[in-house]
Amino acid sequence: MSPRPAVRPGGRSARVQESVHRAVRELQAEGAALTVPLVAARAGVTPSTVYRRWGDLQELLSDVAVERLRPEAPPADHGDLRADLEHWAVAFLEEMSSPPGRSYIRDTLAGDPDGSKAGQCSGFAHDQVESILNRAAERGEHVPDAETVMDHLVAPMIYRVLFRPGPLDAAFARRLVATLFYRLMPLP
Amino acid sequence: MSPRPAVRPGGRSARVQESVHRAVRELQAEGAALTVPLVAARAGVTPSTVYRRWGDLQELLSDVAVERLRPEAPPADHGDLRADLEHWAVAFLEEMSSPPGRSYIRDTLAGDPDGSKAGQCSGFAHDQVESILNRAAERGEHVPDAETVMDHLVAPMIYRVLFRPGPLDAAFARRLVATLFYRLMPLP
Structure with missing residues (x-):
């Protein structure tokens, strides 16, 4: 599993998670071809923040999908x-x-x-x-x-x-x- | 679904399928990080042959996995x-x-x-x-x-x-x- 810091509700880590998840949901709704740089730009974070936390795009999509389920x-x-x-x-x-x-x-x-x-x-x-x-x-x-x-x-x-x-x-x-x-x- | 020519046993298409599948199995056994160019090189075909037939690496891996099942x-x-x-x-x-x-x-x-x-x-x-x-x-x-x-x-x-x-x-x-x-x- 990729390294993932513990999420403290209301902390910076939770805010990053929320804005990255929201960026994925918005881009999916728009039918965009998702890439990490695109998601990062929409979420207002750097691509390396996404890679560090989720490993790759597939793990991020998996994370978002679980939340939707x-x-x-x-x-x-x-x-x-x-x-x-x-x-x-x-x-x-x-x-x-x-x-x-x-x-x-x-x-x-x-x-x-x-x-x-x-x-x-x-x-x-x-x-x-x-x-x-x-x-x-x-x-x-x-x-x-x-x-x-x-x-x-x-x-x-x-x-x-x-x-x-x-x-x-x-x-x-x-x-x-x-x-x-x-x-x-x-x-x- | 990606376009896929009908496979006539013994024809060129069947030979390409067999050599590409074999290349994937060999590279997986070696623990290689698979890419289309790597598979194509091992199989002796061009990467565009692989893309044309399988669309992308995931579809190719899916095809190989079904055969193994x-x-x-x-x-x-x-x-x-x-x-x-x-x-x-x-x-x-x-x-x-x-x-x-x-x-x-x-x-x-x-x-x-x-x-x-x-x-x-x-x-x-x-x-x-x-x-x-x-x-x-x-x-x-x-x-x-x-x-x-x-x-x-x-x-x-x-x-x-x-x-x-x-x-x-x-x-x-x-x-x-x-x-x-x-x-x-x-x-x-």
Whole structure:
């Protein structure tokens, strides 16, 4: 992994990160062919600041992509586990299979030599799933474990997004949730 | 997708492909920092031949990675479906989670703007699975459908290889096969 100083919120390091990330997002929105000098100029920093902190353009793009994949809010509460999982899975599949979603996942993987950013991105899904399961357990519902949900709901969606190009619809996400409910629940 | 002439076996185009692929494999084995001019020099072609055919270095590496992921033989026949799936899954996981396996999958995705090479790579797994299932069906065994095997056996393995760095062992592959057998079989 490239050297990266710890980011203290509000410190210079955090301000550099924010302005460089914003420059990447703006240039991507404009459809520019990104280069480190171009990003640095837009962010008002020197190219060597970018190289020192991110190593190369791919690692920077990976960093930005992970931030865009970070969920903005906890999963909505629909009152029961199956509804919560269905709504979450349908929204997750829609986001990940959209053209920007696919490219954020690919960017994450492309500039991530040690797998830590892919791990972060999978951690986001894991945290969302855990919060749905914990809420259901508190309601007294019977719940599968988070690993089962990762392997049999999240994994099939992401595998298809990356490896089996083609339309992916909400029915596919709902069918996976139904499989979890009717086939993969632990015994009570 | 970059323009790519049809490859006629034995023709000039096939010879160029073979020598460029071989140059990449050799240079990778030597740990060289790959560039198009370096690959072209080793292959005895001009850099413009490489650019014309592959677009850029990433697409070339993706092309080479797909060929390395192509199975060399049909899955071994152990006499019954569960043994065949277990042996295949354990070997597949071992190959894909090895450092070269991980990097071939990443290279495939990195230089594959339209998803066709990822599709090819998933097609290899699908073909292997289908041949195991067809053989079992011919023996009169009860079999799951190939999509179920892709979603609940192949997808969880590849998802973990890419997104959840950490040790992946044969027991994980066998547990997924057991889940298929005890939970996900269609009714006879």
